[in-house]
Amino acid sequence: MRTRSDVDAALTGLRSGSARLAAELLDLDAVIDGHLGDPPRLRGRTAEIATDAGRRLVDLWETHGALNDLLTAAAAERGEGPRLGARRTARLAALLLGAEPGGDRPTGGVDGAEGPDVPAQRRLDEALANVRALRAAADEVITARAAHRETLAPLGRQLSAALATAQRLGLTPDGAARGNDVGSMDADDGSADGEIAALATARAALALAQAAVAADPLDVPAELLAAAGDALAPAVDAVAALARAHDHLAEDLAAADALLAQVIAAAQVGERRAREVVERVSAHADGLLRLSDGWFDAPRRGLRPWLDRLTAAGEAGDWQLVAYGLPAWRRTAQATLATATMIAETNAAPVRRRDELRGLLRALRAKAGRTGLGESAALEARYAPALAALGSAPIDLDRAERLVRTYADALLAAAPARDPSRSEEHS
Template sequence: MSEPRLDRPPMSRDEADRALARLRDERERIGAALLELEAHQGYQLLEGAALRGATLRVQSDVRSRTASLWLLFDLHGRVLSSAEELRARHGRPGQAQLAELTRLLEGPSVELPAAEVPLERRTLLAVPSGERLTPRAAVDRMTPLYEEVARAVAALDAVWSTLLSRLAEVEAERRAAEELLESAGGADPAFERLRDELETVAATVRADPLALARDGHADTVRLDAIRSGLAEVRRGLEEAERLREGFAARIRGVAAVLDLLREAEAEARAVRDEVLVKIAAPALPDLPGSSAALADRLAAVTRPRPGAAARGGGWRETAQRVADLERAAGAALERAHETTGLIRGLLDRREELRGRLRAYRVKASRLGHAEDAELARSYQQARELLWTSPCDLRKATVALTAYQRAVTSRTKGADR
């Protein structure tokens, strides 16, 4: 093939030197950019992985475009090297050498292989031959190729890095739960289900991360759900481990609370019996009586169950049962104390009314009404109601109120 002619006057020596310097600078910058691209984490991930699906298509496209980039870069470099060698051989180049330098530096001197000619630039009958580009046109063609590859690599890296980081966290959670499970012995169906699901998602993360992308961002919903499930399993296993290490102490603790609960229930019954004797028609809450049922639950927890470990129960299930029993016993004890307080409140109300009656009698005596017959009758009526068993608190309150009013009315009369 004959060399294409360049329809322009040859460069001057200075113009050729300046063009050479510009092309050297461009080549250095392009080479640095290509090396930096291939050193990028996303490119390294993409290059070394066995992929499938959408990510495989991106990998193929990136490899194809990168190969085209390096080919153009190499062909561009060959032309530059030829120009540099020609210039080096001729310290004072003549017209022939300047014409050749002009052809190399500004003419269509970068010849692409036929396979690299884009399909849209071929014809049906023409013999395929390499397309010729100027060094400038070669750089212009490299630029969009580089930008497309860089965008694809950066977008994939953003998704993949997020997924791999989250996957590492989930796998660390799995290992922690697995170690605890091995220590506790037995099996855990929830853990096995989550482990199997994690293996499936992990295979997708490593082979086709773009399958887990939404709107250009990593979708970590499945990984987050698995991590939450594994964390819950781990916490249960940790509780089981703590239970196994301090099982006897915790059981003694529950038994001690149940002893207190039995005492509180007995006190509530005693106070209730006293109220029934001393207070007429009292409105009483139901008596607490959960200690027996809780004692049965405690006995069941401490009783070994054949095959529990094989069914996935073991210490983890026991830990949950003990924790539930601790909460139930504490709540029952609190309710028993509250109930006793409510029942005792009726006796306290009677004592309060008695105290107020005594106080007003002292007040009447201090004001000189100790011999007042009407006050004496009112006082006696209230006193009989308050010191009679069972005491009618409603009637006693009415009688005390009447006595208070009578004493108060005489106090006002004395003041006038």
């Protein structure tokens, strides 16, 4: 670095680099302050990154200050004029080549100093590289935190909506506003006591997950994130049930009455088919099914008294009890309806089997007539017992089926001899 142009080029590069370093340090300072500015509250890798970033940022600002001091000294030495003498050029070269920013100024000459290797430029390049490394580490934290917050944000919105609904209904997160009288009826009617506490549980779980994300987004336990969602689901369902009962009490109770009517109708079909089996087929109830005793009118568990209690609670304005009791009643009623429907199908089986055998016997008799075997005494001797068995009451279905099969086998054996087409095939 012996010429004026070498010195000016070096100074220009340092000034430009110093300005860039200052801009990047200001940006990094804002990022660290906004995202990593409280190391005592941070944990794990994030705390390590924040502590290291704060320490290194101080060093980088000191480097920038030393570089500015060097540039100030160089500007004073350089002067304002376009011309630069040999002695001043040598002094500037010595300043640039023999002193790093913040280091001791050179005391000797710069004989033999050749090439573009300027210590201040090396320090500047190292500082810029360190800034980029710190920014990359900070960006890793920022990206991780943003991703986790994006996951938790919908949960937060759901929780806020549930809390707003609870407030509209006059409820508190730790229980129903009206206190313990919600559970004054039988346990099978449901109780609101403690159920709304699911909101407090969900809020605590979400706050725990959010705190973990804030403290160390690079290492958030997956179970914390899952727990927030798992806790929120029942809370949202509980509030929705309360809101439904509050806003649609009359409709829900009317729908429950309609469901009970379906259960009653299905049970009556099952009973009617059971009586038909006893009267027309078996003469006994063996193998027939019935709903359990008291399903309809047992004082505690019967569907009718249970629904009557809920209806009375609704008429008295006790909508919270309906909110918790009606879903339980509905589940029981739907299960009873499914059982009653299955019973009706099962009890219809003997009569259906009898009717199927009668239909088969009629079809076989018609086939005998079409094939010229209607007057066969041998076939008639097998047909008559089957017809009599299916016309009796009670009916031994197993015996009747055997007689119908015997007649069918006899008809099948006799048919080829009377079937002209079959005879031609064998000629």
